[in-house]
Amino acid sequence: MTSARSPGGEVERQRSAAVRPRDAASVMLLDRQGARVRVLMGKRHSAHVFMPDLYVFPGGRRDAGDHRIGFGSDLHPSVLHALKAVGTRELTDARARALALAGLRELYEEAGIAVGQPAPSATASVPFLPDLEKLRYMARAITPPGHARRFDTRFFALFADEAKIDPTRFLDSRELQDLQWIDVNDSPSLRIPDITAIILADLRSSLDTDPSLSCERAVPLYAARRGRLVRTLL
Template sequence: MTLNDPELAGSRQFALAQKPRDSATLIVVRHDDNAPRVLLGKRHGSHAFMPNMFVFPGGRLDPADMRLKVGADLHPLVHEKLQLRMRGHRSPSKARGLAIAAVRETYEETGLFLGNIPDGATLANEEWDGLLAATQLDLSHLRFFARAITPPGRTRRFDSRFFVTDARHIGNLDNPRHPGSGELLTPHWFSFAEAQELELPMITRDILKRLQPLMETQSDLPADLPVCFQYYRGKSWREDAL
């Protein structure tokens, strides 16, 4: 990517680069068919950031995400990698909060929950707080796969962490608790080949290419897998391994 990339065309240019906001994304992959499939949804055309593009579920870190207790924590290696080169104050609770944000945003946008919902559980409501009152969060199946900071000049900038999990860890895979918040239109399972034919942000396309060969040979990624970190420095696109 370069600062003249077509994806930046039409995006408002700022005299000073906006500070990236912490965010998290969950990549859910199914292996119950002839080829692995990944969950993507189309962003509404009215959105200021990446309108009409297909993306993974995800969104901004909420301060409340950093205060939640979990039933099963992140793998220690995943927790450690999330804290590497963390902007601002390095915090174990922020690292955990990013993982929780990915789970929360996926639930809010699709109705799918990473974890087990007790049989016969009656939720106080279908919102995130109603779900939390009925179950405990299990982060142990999350794997930290990639990190990317939106280039300067975009309408929105995010410091995004991309987590991967196998769909068998979704407790209500074929029975979403609600139809979604409307952030993503008609979430759908696509093969990797089908996904590459969609209108995708460049970072999403890049991550799919990196993930596909791994998902074709395994369902759960190892916790010690190197994490690809992409960002701009000056006018050059950099790529490091965490």
Template sequence: MAQPDPIPSMAIRDAATVILVRDPATSPRVLMGQRGATAAFMPDKFVFPGGAVDAGDATVPLAAGPGEVCRARLAGETTGATPDQLAAAAVRELWEETGQCLGRPGEWSDAPDDWSGFAERGLVPDASPLSFFFRALTPPGRSRRFDARFFIADAAALATDPDDFSRAEDELIHLSWVPLGEVRALNLPFITRVVLAELAQHLPSTAAPARVPFIRNDVIDGRVIWL
């Protein structure tokens, strides 16, 4: 496979996003939330849970990491974060922004502060339900730039009540399961619309796709590369 041109790394942060799908085979719904009007990045937009990778994500004790196919793709295309670090960030962002947990029963006595509530539930993070689905680079000229990896997962893998958002932080409001046929009526970022189009073709499967689209919005060009 031909490798893409190097991506300028200045001011670009690795990020992870979770596309959580409920009832994918019957009446698919995706978990969405709205960013605040004063948010520095994508204000007022409805988005999937996600955010920047933290250095501490590299030390998270995953019960299981992403599958072999996803791991190989992430390892071959990453700009710095490891596959497990990206997956841990996805699990953490889902937990922080929605209160939902991808985890397995286990003891985690030394969990850092941002994972303390997760550990108090008697859970250790589990990234095995996540499948690497999409990658996109924020275009130049934006207030912040991210190299975002989108992971898809079936909500049946949650260790928590999918309707309970009481443990969510306040970064996203109006958290809800939106029917796939209605989600395009929301105020969505352009890239989210592109991802949703891919999702509609991929469902009812939530497994790793045959190939992963990578939208390069870099200073070189705007190519789509298939990973």
């Protein structure tokens, strides 16, 4: 008697579990001009394999060339230090900085928002020199095993007024549609991923504790452990 092999579905699940998370970054752009703080969100295109038709913050994976993007100002030392600390190994300054650069590049590509001064060279990968110094490192989340695509995403916060951004000027893109400002204190009626709801709750709590979102702060990491999402502080 021979034993039957696992069906194709089981093989696919095993392949999905073996997918390694790719570095990614997301920017929570905050508007605090009114009585309530708002965050910019948009809907992912229905053609996306990962999280289609869900509302998220602008962001995406880190590209190979992100570490070569010139920048106008560097990360706060505490933010750079926190980004570099990854378990038992440490990222280089360049790789950690590339995560922040990826986030601002994606904010420009998905929402038309440039954070920084115009780049002096027309051949630059983005038409501005990103200003990194006002970014706060807020959270890190790793997509659980079992997904066709997995990301190790770092979430940054940025106040629009500090970055000299006009909150009325943003553009939909092929990647992110129906961009809109969402009150961080309201439960959004939009369809959002579970992890986005968790990050929003963390953001609310952080703003209640310290409205300025100090750069010297413990950063929560969300990762699956034995089938459960576990929160630890970096």
